[in-house]
Amino acid sequence: xxxxxxxxxxxxxxxxxxxxxxxxxxxxxxxxxxxxxxxxxxxxxxxxxxxxxxxxxxxxxxxxxxxxxxxxxxxxxxxxxxxxxxxxxxxxxxxxxxxxxxxxxxxxxxxxxxxxxxxxxxxxxxxxxxxxxxxxxxxxxxxxxxxxxxxxxxxxxxxxxxxxxxxxxxxxxxxxxxxxxxxxxxxxxxxxxxxxxxxxxxxxxxxxxxxxxxxxxxxxxxxxxxxxxxxxxxxxxxxxxxxxxxxxxxxxxxxxxxxxxxxxxxxxxxxxxxxxxxxxxxxxxxxxxxxxxxxxxxxxxxxxxxxxxxxxxxxxxxxxxxxxxxxx
Amino acid sequence: xxxxxxxxxxxxxxxxxxxxxxxxxxxxxxxxxxxxxxxxxxxxxxxxxxxxxxxxxxxxxxxxxxxxxxxxxxxxxxxxxxxxxxxxxxxxxxxxxxxxxxxxxxxxxxxxxxxxxxxxxxxxxxxxxxxxxxxxxxxxxxxxxxxxxxxxxxxxxxxxxxxxxxxxxxxxxxxxxxxxxxxxxxxxxxxxxxxxxxxxxxxxxxxxxxxxxxxxxxxxxxxxxxxxxxxxxxxxxxxxxxxxxxxxxxxxxxxxxxxxxxxxxxxxxxxxxxxxxxxxxxxxxxxxxxxxxxxxxxxxxxxxxxxxxxxxxxxxxxxxxxxxxxxxxxxxxxxxxxxxxxxxxxxxxxxxxxxxxxxxxxxxxxxxxxxxxxxxxxxxxxxxxxxxxxxxxxxxxxxxxxxxxxxxxxxxxxxxxxxxxxxxxxxxxxxxxxxxxxxx
Numbered sequence: 001x002x003x004x005x006x007x008x009x010x011x012x013x014x015x016x017x018x019x020x021x022x023x024x025x026x027x028x029x030x031x032x033x034x035x036x037x038x039x040x041x042x043x044x045x046x047x048x049x050x051x052x053x054x055x056x057x058x059x060x061x062x063x064x065x066x067x068x069x070x071x072x073x074x075x076x077x078x079x080x081x082x083x084x085x086x087x088x089x090x091x092x093x094x095x096x097x098x099x100x101x102x103x104x105x106x107x108x109x110x111x112x113x114x115x116x117x118x119x120x121x122x123x124x125x126x127x128x129x130x131x132x133x134x135x136x137x138x139x140x141x142x143x144x145x146x147x148x149x150x151x152x153x154x155x156x157x158x159x160x161x162x163x164x165x166x167x168x169x170x171x172x173x174x175x176x177x178x179x180x181x182x183x184x185x186x187x188x189x190x191x192x193x194x195x196x197x198x199x200x201x202x203x204x205x206x207x208x209x210x211x212x213x214x215x216x217x218x219x220x221x222x223x224x225x226x227x228x229x230x231x232x233x234x235x236x237x238x239x240x241x242x243x244x245x246x247x248x249x250x251x252x253x254x255x256x257x258x259x260x261x262x263x264x265x266x267x268x269x270x271x272x273x274x275x276x277x278x279x280x281x282x283x284x285x286x287x288x289x290x291x292x293x294x295x296x297x298x299x300x301x302x303x304x305x306x307x308x309x310x311x312x313x314x315x316x317x318x319x320x321x322x323x324x325x326x327x328x
Numbered sequence: 329x330x331x332x333x334x335x336x337x338x339x340x341x342x343x344x345x346x347x348x349x350x351x352x353x354x355x356x357x358x359x360x361x362x363x364x365x366x367x368x369x370x371x372x373x374x375x376x377x378x379x380x381x382x383x384x385x386x387x388x389x390x391x392x393x394x395x396x397x398x399x400x401x402x403x404x405x406x407x408x409x410x411x412x413x414x415x416x417x418x419x420x421x422x423x424x425x426x427x428x429x430x431x432x433x434x435x436x437x438x439x440x441x442x443x444x445x446x447x448x449x450x451x452x453x454x455x456x457x458x459x460x461x462x463x464x465x466x467x468x469x470x471x472x473x474x475x476x477x478x479x480x481x482x483x484x485x486x487x488x489x490x491x492x493x494x495x496x497x498x499x500x501x502x503x504x505x506x507x508x509x510x511x512x513x514x515x516x517x518x519x520x521x522x523x524x525x526x527x528x529x530x531x532x533x534x535x536x537x538x539x540x541x542x543x544x545x546x547x548x549x550x551x552x553x554x555x556x557x558x559x560x561x562x563x564x565x566x567x568x569x570x571x572x573x574x575x576x577x578x579x580x581x582x583x584x585x586x587x588x589x590x591x592x593x594x595x596x597x598x599x600x601x602x603x604x605x606x607x608x609x610x611x612x613x614x615x616x617x618x619x620x621x622x623x624x625x626x627x628x629x630x631x632x633x634x635x636x637x638x639x640x641x642x643x644x645x646x647x648x649x650x651x652x653x654x655x656x657x658x659x660x661x662x663x664x665x666x667x668x669x670x671x672x673x674x675x676x677x678x679x680x681x682x683x684x685x686x687x688x689x690x691x692x693x694x695x696x697x698x699x700x701x702x703x704x705x706x707x708x709x710x711x712x713x714x715x716x717x718x719x720x721x722x723x724x725x726x727x728x729x730x731x732x733x734x735x736x737x738x739x740x741x742x743x744x745x746x747x748x749x750x751x752x753x754x755x756x757x758x759x760x761x762x763x764x765x766x767x768x
Contacts (some may be wrong), residue, residue: 040571042578087754093571094507098704099753102746105701113739248578255575292593296586303582310576311563 007281009154014277015270017161018233021168022048022226023272026250027257027265028175029222034251035259036183037215038195040093043084043100044223045246046107049239050076051224052231053111056126057119059135066138070228077224080107081217089212101244112239125238136235164233171229172266175222180262182218191215192260245299252306258319267317276302374451376426377415378459380408382437387412388463392429397422398448423450428461437463472734477612479730485619485688487706487726488626491719493681493696494703495633496552496674498718501707502650503663503670504560505570510581511678511703515696517584518548518679519686520592526599537601541683545676552675555580556668581697589693596690622684629680630719637715642669650714702729702742705749711759720761724748 014020026044033039054076059069084103088096111120120126128134145159157165182188190211193201202208231237249272257268276298283294309316376395380388388408395403395416403424406414418424428445430438439445439461451457497511524532525540535543559580563573605616637643648656649666657663682696689695703718706725710717725745732744752759 091757095753099750102701102749106743106746109740109743113737115737248582293590296589300583300586303579306579307576310572314572
């Protein structure tokens with residue numbers, strides 16, 4: 001029984017922790033792209049990267065206040081969306097997919113290269129306190145919880161984690177509200193009509209390119225916010241955290257919960273991290289494999305999960321199958 | 329419901345078959361996870377070791393090496409034996425500095441790079457770390473002309489390898505409309521299967537590399553055929569959307585890539601044949617015979633594939649289905665059979681590209697994934713869905729990648745190739761040899 005409780009406790013702990021917040025935000029961004037507009041963005045991790053680095057470079061290297069850093073992160077993701085959208089949004093969906101994944105990798109290579117090291121810290125990235133106050137100092141100063149551990153029974157959080165979790169989920173709720181309002185507005189209905197039939201939307205006189213671009217920017221900024229949340233909750237970032245598989249984690253989260261639904265990404269993130277953490281803990285406890293192979297096993301498990309979901313339940317937990325019949 | 333059950337069973341069978349295949353390869357490896365046979369190391373003891381030879385295959389005897397901690401504290405010394413081997417046992421995992429005493433080298437033998445007489449290594453728990461001190465003429469390529477020639481040659485070679493791997497990607501897109509994000513994993517699969525066949529007994533089967541490579545290509549081709557029959561054909565029968573299938577290729581690629589990491593581990597390992605060779609100089613060009621032969625084999629393969637596409641019945645059928653699927657079907661071509669053939673051939677070629685890349689560089693579980701984006705760049709540059717476009721685009725990508733290293737940092741060499749991809753999308757999205765109707 002104790003073993004079961006340990007496994008479940010790890011799952012629950014991970015499901016409500018800051019990582020789940022990061023992936024909920026990234027997946028809401030993808031939902032705007034893929035779920036509502038039908039844009040296949042395979043480089044969400046690139047938006048997370050520019051968001052995180054926009055914040056970290058502004059605050060830690062240029063020693064600006066935290067709010068300037070947050071604005072810089074948002075601007076950086078907007079700029080990336082514009083750069084990516086201009087060449088590819090007029091083309092077939094798979095071109096956007098290939099160029100976004102390529103752009104995300106370009107960014108990672110460039111940010112870890114030696115010419116960029118003065119700004120990005122090269123392969124080691126930017127810890128919060130390089131110079132000045134660092135991006136977590138203001139954040140921690142705002143923390144109303146005195147030092148200590150909070151929680152009940154087996155579920156306890158440190159004061160910093162509790163603070164990140166509460167702020168994070170509040171932001172998620174706010175974002176969910178905004179996306180819900182947008183998607184039931186006339187603007188949101190145009191996006192859905194583009195997803196269903198781009199030519200029909202164009203025939204009705206809608207500027208499809210402009211709508212797609214706006215959707216790309218909105219989802220990209222949400223990805224950037226996910227990156228900033230990651231930077232703040234870890235108090236450090238490094239380029240090799242932003243590997244392409246992060247994007248596909250976010251896709252799995254989205255598809256598990258249900259694409260084109262309001263709560264899908266949130267439910268998906270809770271469930272995904274609950275599964276990942278409890279499977280990992282169960283593998284460690286059962287001792288069936290050497291510790292070095294648990295990481296890759298976890299990633300292979302995500303891959304199989306994605307295949308099975310897409311083949312058998314593309315609408316996820318909450319989705320409507322009719323909405324998910326997309327064709328490139 | 330019956331249909332989905334059928335797909336479920338076929339997916340499960342496929343995954344199980346793949347895992348079983350990988351497991352049968354790794355079973356002996358689990359007994360001795362260390363790649364090379366060990367004589368001196370105790371069980372679980374950390375060690376650095378290596379074999380010194382003069383670059384022409386003759387062992388170097390009596391060369392002294394010393395191992396210290398990064399703070400300069402002595403750990404141990406070794407002198408190479410009559411077969412050139414040396415080893416130093418370490419007190420535990422951590423960082424160490426290994427210095428080769430160049431004054432103990434025989435006359436006429438020098439390090440290829442004089443600055444590499446000191447190597448810093450980090451050793452993991454239980455690891456026996458093999459170090460390489462390359463010897464030979466200290467012929468550092470210097471003039472711009474020499475560097476450009478050498479880079480251009482590596483570029484063509486790299487391009488040929490990308491082309492071999494990318495033909496399948498392009499033909500699969502042409503015949504089924506599917507962008508296969510798991511294509512890189514087929515490349516890795518070929519390289520890793522060949523590694524396990526090539527590794528000496530205890531770890532692998534000890535098959536000579538050329539035979540091991542040929543068997544690996546066949547096994548990869550069978551895997552490709554299995555994926556088509558077990559996964560894509562049932563999914564197409566259920567009228568699964570293309571974008572849905574595209575996301576499935578992503579899941580498949582994650583599962584295969586990290587499945588292979590479980591089996592192969594995270595490190596880069598070379599094959600056991602043709603590892604150390606002396607460069608030969610032809611004018612401005614200095615290359616190893618191995619690289620020359622790899623390029624010739626790659627070029628011959630491409631000519632063979634082109635002839636097959638141009639002359640044989642199945643090749644013509646493949647081009648016809650690529651051109652216009654409905655028209656091909658109505659003129660009596662069995663499209664399902666052609667698609668199966670494309671998968672078998674494309675996967676086999678991908679595996680072959682993996683083996684060649686593994687020979688030139690090292691085998692790693694990320695080998696194919698690193699090539700994937702370059703393959704996309706090549707295929708889009710040439711024109712999605714055309715086999716010749718993929719070949720042409722690949723050579724351009726290879727050249728851009730390697731020649732950039734002459735002028736810019738090596739770390740950024742892939743960035744230039746991906747940059748070319750974005751520029752092409754901006755200027756001529758149908759690719760240099762493609763047709764406009766495919767892109768809209």
